[in-house]
Amino acid sequence: MRLFFAEIEIGGTSCVCRVFTFFFQRAKYYRPLRRSFIMPDLLVIKRCFLSCLLLLLQTSSSQQDEQSQLLLVSFDGFRWDYVNRVHTPNFHALMDEGVLVEQVENTYITKTYPNHYTLVTGLHAETHGIVANEMYDPIHNRSFSMEGPEVYDAWWWEEAVPLWVTNQKAGRKSGAAMWPGSDVAIGGTYPTHYLRYNASMPFETRVETLINWFSGPEAISFGVLYWEEPDESGHNLGPESPLMDLIIADIDKKLGFLRGKLQTAGLYDKVNLIVTSDHGMTQLSHDKIIELDTYVSRDLYTWVDKSPVVGILPKDGKLEEVYNSLKNANPNMVVYKKEEIPDHFHYRHNVRIMPLIIEVKEGWTVMQDRNGSFMLGNHGYDNSLPSMHPVFVARGPTFRRRYTKASMRSVDLYPLMCSILGLKPLPNNGSLSSVQDLLVNTSNPKPVVSPVPGEPSYAWAVGSVLGAALVIGFLFIFVQQVTQRQHLPLHQSDSEMTQPLL
Numbered sequence: 001m002r003l004f005f006a007e008i009e010i011g012g013t014s015c016v017c018r019v020f021t022f023f024f025q026r027a028k029y030y031r032p033l034r035r036s037f038i039m040p041d042l043l044v045i046k047r048c049f050l051s052c053l054l055l056l057l058q059t060s061s062s063q064q065d066e067q068s069q070l071l072l073v074s075f076d077g078f079r080w081d082y083v084n085r086v087h088t089p090n091f092h093a094l095m096d097e098g099v100l101v102e103q104v105e106n107t108y109i110t111k112t113y114p115n116h117y118t119l120v121t122g123l124h125a126e127t128h129g130i131v132a133n134e135m136y137d138p139i140h141n142r143s144f145s146m147e148g149p150e151v152y153d154a155w156w157w158e159e160a161v162p163l164w165v166t167n168q169k170a171g172r173k174s175g176a177a178m179w180p181g182s183d184v185a186i187g188g189t190y191p192t193h194y195l196r197y198n199a200s201m202p203f204e205t206r207v208e209t210l211i212n213w214f215s216g217p218e219a220i221s222f223g224v225l226y227w228e229e230p231d232e233s234g235h236n237l238g239p240e241s242p243l244m245d246l247i248i249a250d251i252d253k254k255l256g257f258l259r260g261k262l263q264t265a266g267l268y269d270k271v272n273l274i275v276t277s278d279h280g281m282t283q284l285s286h287d288k289i290i291e292l293d294t295y296v297s298r299d300l301y302t303w304v305d306k307s308p309v310v311g312i313l314p315k316d317g318k319l320e321e322v323y324n325s326l327k328n329a330n331p332n333m334v335v336y337k338k339e340e341i342p343d344h345f346h347y348r349h350n351v352r353i354m355p356l357i358i359e360v361k362e363g364w365t366v367m368q369d370r371n372g373s374f375m376l377g378n379h380g381y382d383n384s385l386p387s388m389h390p391v392f393v394a395r396g397p398t399f400r401r402r403y404t405k406a407s408m409r410s411v412d413l414y415p416l417m418c419s420i421l422g423l424k425p426l427p428n429n430g431s432l433s434s435v436q437d438l439l440v441n442t443s444n445p446k447p448v449v450s451p452v453p454g455e456p457s458y459a460w461a462v463g464s465v466l467g468a469a470l471v472i473g474f475l476f477i478f479v480q481q482v483t484q485r486q487h488l489p490l491h492q493s494d495s496e497m498t499q500p501l502l
């Protein structure tokens, strides 16, 4: 019995098995037992019952306490090397307290919407379906612009399931502050808490809202936070402008505000914090503009998306003519038929990828003519270019300290976050083993929680089994006591009869 109680203190399913084993053994040998032996066992059973009740309560509360919390932050367009360009004490504090990944290869095309959806799905754009900021879907015959009301049409997003939905299907809570797609009912599900996109809402308000969601008995376990800078200034000023130093320093101050709020709320050493971005930024020049009208009539095609990777939808029967007009037109531009797009871009297998795509070399801009809007900075280029890579720093209870990793792929972040949250990842293009070295105690992953809709959680299952054991315990004690009262004389008689005949 000492062994029995020792194991019940360890907890888990094995103790429940032992409860059943114990009852089975007692039932099997009940008849021959003498009253003098039964009475102490009743006390033991009552102790078992009380222990089970205590364990049930402890299991329920510890399951809640053990939930890891994770906050994923994106500063749009924060290039990986900005942290060394000006004094950024808050970014460097995170590096000292956690991990730095020097080069993150994001997904092609290196635009905002495709990459933000990659971060929360672990999928390349061709698989999650948000293939560009501006898209055309030939099946639905509908167009998508990240600045249009169609972003709220969930079907655009439903080729994938973002992490906040998976988190909630596992019985957890999520919170989203303006992350692209997070104010859309993807698969009919919004984040538990979310802010509808409003570019004028200050960063500080977004942070304070998230801190509230991370606090209290109904705390979220997973949060996402989006901020529009330094992307906007990078486009307008160009990343090489000295004025960008002020913008980067301001982002560092904003990160300091977030750190301070987490500390004040007592969350700083509890919440795992990942600060990253969707892409970098490169400098453009008025001297590096390609005017497509020079090579092909705009009557022959529809222009989809913007420089530096442009989808071209030729008019019926005009594909070869458009392709041949552009193929060798300019040494700073390449045109691919869809089936020719290089494998390593993972950018071919989706109807929203146009029959032809134009890609220009780094620093170049493609326009129909010079009357179009021109920006001094841009992104979207080949994802192997360092200038397209985002920053990545992280800290928290599950991250190693003062650890620098040379490189990772942004698709690997999704399985890493699932590991931190104890969730079973959905099929994805990432690899946990490629990034597991970022975490402490990589040999001891957290319990996996099934993301299947409606499937009970681990805590629920343990609680249910223990509850059933308690009911059986009650019934057993009740039957035992009734039986004893009915057969007490027989027991006494048996007792005498079972004396050996001498």
Ligand SMILES: [Zn+2]
Pocket: 077, 112, 231, 232, 235, 379
């Ligand atoms: Zn941008």
